[in-house]
Amino acid sequence: MDKNGMNCNICGNKKMELFLKTPEGDYLKCLNCGVVQHSNVPSISAIGKIYNREYFTKKKEGRGADFIGEEKLYKERFSDRLKRIEKRIKKGRMLDIGASVGHFMSVAKEHGWDVSGIEISADAVEMAKQRYRLDIQIGTIDDINIEKGLFDVVTLWHVFEHFPDPLSPLRKIYDCVRDGGLLVMELPNIESKEAKSDITKWSFLMPDEHIHHYTPKAISILLETNGFKVENIEYASGGTGIGEKMEKLGIAGIKNLLLKIFPPARWMRKGLLKVLTVHGSEEIMIIFARKIKQNPR
Numbered sequence: 001m002d003k004n005g006m007n008c009n010i011c012g013n014k015k016m017e018l019f020l021k022t023p024e025g026d027y028l029k030c031l032n033c034g035v036v037q038h039s040n041v042p043s044i045s046a047i048g049k050i051y052n053r054e055y056f057t058k059k060k061e062g063r064g065a066d067f068i069g070e071e072k073l074y075k076e077r078f079s080d081r082l083k084r085i086e087k088r089i090k091k092g093r094m095l096d097i098g099a100s101v102g103h104f105m106s107v108a109k110e111h112g113w114d115v116s117g118i119e120i121s122a123d124a125v126e127m128a129k130q131r132y133r134l135d136i137q138i139g140t141i142d143d144i145n146i147e148k149g150l151f152d153v154v155t156l157w158h159v160f161e162h163f164p165d166p167l168s169p170l171r172k173i174y175d176c177v178r179d180g181g182l183l184v185m186e187l188p189n190i191e192s193k194e195a196k197s198d199i200t201k202w203s204f205l206m207p208d209e210h211i212h213h214y215t216p217k218a219i220s221i222l223l224e225t226n227g228f229k230v231e232n233i234e235y236a237s238g239g240t241g242i243g244e245k246m247e248k249l250g251i252a253g254i255k256n257l258l259l260k261i262f263p264p265a266r267w268m269r270k271g272l273l274k275v276l277t278v279h280g281s282e283e284i285m286i287i288f289a290r291k292i293k294q295n296p297r
């Protein structure tokens, strides 16, 4: 599409400017809400093909992750996220969209939540079922029928930025959350200093997967024009859970020692280095939005 003719699909603004050229296509930036979006939006089936078994078990060239090998780290991080949710709402029914290999669902299940999941990758669903015996369906939110108002909480962990069209899944999410229920999503923050310092090296750029890069303002506009009230946006570092924990404990000073004793795991060293040197990072946003009961249409 001609970039001059493209409107922002978050706020409707007509002024989009070239933000970055990548081998996968151009990213355009909205001059009003700051969202950065791909000019060539892939189809959902092309997106589905990326997420095979290898994606979930190997980390290479910035794509995918070793979700199984790094299970403990992921589960620690998700325990933290669940605590943040439990501060805001009573335990009940939860839906995790883009559930991947089921780490978050399994943490929630262990804590007594009645949890269901949706995942586009059949490989990931198979791994999640084998590993945790979870209630998880293959597909996208658009092609699965869900009873209206069924869920107290809907979560999307690093998923929403992958959607080619954020509006149609958002409407579906709105329908399946009960009045007063919560929508919780975690996204990379294109306005963070990590993103701004050198965008081409930013580990969350991922132009072949991240169709939209949101700013706090952009995601708030999108949610608030679609029936949600953004209660809070919390921020976190994009590094590993271990590093964050050490930072919290105030033992970041032993970084050099740690880097020495972790010689084989280079990814971990990189992760440690990153999180231990970033104080008050806002690289990741965790958005808590509550469904507002609307007048009958």
Ligand SMILES: [Zn+2]
Pocket: 008, 009, 010, 011, 012, 013, 030, 031, 032, 033, 034, 035
């Ligand atoms: Zn905009």
